[in-house]
Amino acid sequence: MQVLPPALTDLIEALGALPGVGPRTAERYAYFLLKHDTHVSARISDTLTHLHSGVGYCKKTFALISSNQELSDLYTDPRRDKQTIAVVAEPFDVVALEKTGQFSGTYHVLGGLVSPIDGIGPEQLHIRELISRIDEDGVKEIILATNASVEGETTALYIQQQIGGREVKVTRLARGLPIGVDLEYADQITLGRALEGRQTL
Amino acid sequence: MQVLPPALTDLIEALGALPGVGPRTAERYAYFLLKHDTHVSARISDTLTHLHSGVGYCKKTFALISSNQELSDLYTDPRRDKQTIAVVAEPFDVVALEKTGQFSGTYHVLGGLVSPIDGIGPEQLHIRELISRIDEDGVKEIILATNASVEGETTALYIQQQIGGREVKVTRLARGLPIGVDLEYADQITLGRALEGRQTL
Numbered sequence: 181m182q183v184l185p186p187a188l189t190d191l192i193e194a195l196g197a198l199p200g201v202g203p204r205t206a207e208r209y210a211y212f213l214l215k216h217d218t219h220v221s222a223r224i225s226d227t228l229t230h231l232h233s234g235v236g237y238c239k240k241t242f243a244l245i246s247s248n249q250e251l252s253d254l255y256t257d258p259r260r261d262k263q264t265i266a267v268v269a270e271p272f273d274v275v276a277l278e279k280t281g282q283f284s285g286t287y288h289v290l291g292g293l294v295s296p297i298d299g300i301g302p303e304q305l306h307i308r309e310l311i312s313r314i315d316e317d318g319v320k321e322i323i324l325a326t327n328a329s330v331e332g333e334t335t336a337l338y339i340q341q342q343i344g345g346r347e348v349k350v351t352r353l354a355r356g357l358p359i360g361v362d363l364e365y366a367d368q369i370t371l372g373r374a375l376e377g378r379q380t381l
Numbered sequence: 382m383q384v385l386p387p388a389l390t391d392l393i394e395a396l397g398a399l400p401g402v403g404p405r406t407a408e409r410y411a412y413f414l415l416k417h418d419t420h421v422s423a424r425i426s427d428t429l430t431h432l433h434s435g436v437g438y439c440k441k442t443f444a445l446i447s448s449n450q451e452l453s454d455l456y457t458d459p460r461r462d463k464q465t466i467a468v469v470a471e472p473f474d475v476v477a478l479e480k481t482g483q484f485s486g487t488y489h490v491l492g493g494l495v496s497p498i499d500g501i502g503p504e505q506l507h508i509r510e511l512i513s514r515i516d517e518d519g520v521k522e523i524i525l526a527t528n529a530s531v532e533g534e535t536t537a538l539y540i541q542q543q544i545g546g547r548e549v550k551v552t553r554l555a556r557g558l559p560i561g562v563d564l565e566y567a568d569q570i571t572l573g574r575a576l577e578g579r580q581t582l
Contacts (some may be wrong), residue, residue, distance in 0.1 A: 187435025320500025
């Protein structure tokens with residue numbers, strides 16, 4: 181006996197593949213789409229169809245680009261300083277750094293972090309290409325903007341070793357108290373890093 | 382300057398139409414779909430395409446059915462007692478009641494609740510059709526299974542008035558302490574209802 185029509189349960193099941201979406205949320209999305217005009221679901225359906233064919237990776241920085249491009253605008257733009265590279269794990273980290281409006285260098289997306297548990301070794305990341313860029317673009321500073329997780333730190337250490345004796349400044353993003361967070365509410369590790377990185381006034 | 386390719390930002394915008402999905406969640410969904418094999422997004426896209434064309438409403442109960450059906454299986458099944466009707470606001474309420482496995486009557490989906498603020502009057506709900514069913518099916522009991530909200534109570538009261546002098550038992554779902562909730566953690570209104578509806582042992 182059917183409680184719900186297959187056209188609906190099929191969609192609920194398909195939406196359940198999204199990260200953090202359980203059966204209840206999938207039901208809510210599906211029923212919302214059913215109640216609304218077809219153009220709402222048609223728009224999602226159409227954009228999904230063009231997703232993989234429309235997105236490519238920059239050959240230099242591995243940032244996300246339109247598939248009809250070769251290189252990211254954030255690399256080719258003459259106002260971007262090619263001698264400063266911010267190294268990030270994932271493509272959306274670029275969006276986060278761009279939003280600050282305070283970085284005018286270029287990016288290098290690793291495509292993940294070294295993680296033996298998940299079977300990801302350094303050779304699977306775009307580290308070789310990063311080292312090549314040092315010589316090609318005469319890079320002066322590499323900002324290792326990976327997370328402060330075990331994987332992030334391992335990856336940063338590995339990259340530092342690969343850079344070796346090359347004459348390039350290697351930096352990390354500052355760790356400390358976020359703006360607007362009171363000292364008493366900060367966690368121990370953050371507070372420890374804030375102490376370590378204290379600056380003279 | 383493009384930070385993200387349009388094929389991706391278009392999808393992020395389209396997903397942002399879903400209830401409770403902000404830009405961050407939409408980004409997370411879109412990047413998940415981009416990283417995964419095309420068949421994951423193709424499945425969502427395909428099921429979305431067939432959603433509206435594949436789903437219809439039962440002519441008798443207004444429950445969701447396949448568009449190639451006329452009546453809900455939950456109505457036509459001879460094991461379902463047509464003389465007992467559970468009246469619910471939305472189609473998914475049927476799913477919730479079916480999951481209990483304790484109801485063998487039939488349903489009637491109102492398609493909403495009376496709500497003057499949202500401009501929904503009783504004539505926009507399937508109340509007339511419910512009253513017709515009383516005579517057609519010789520209904521003996523109507524269970525008003527609407528929420529305990531102002532709208533739910535108003536709708537229940539209106540239906541009760543429409544039933545008028547007909548010989549049919551009208552009941553409401555029991556309100557009280559949910560299973561597993563301690564008395565000290567129950568809210569006042571629930572506790573008040575539990576007292577009102579107390580049963581002799």
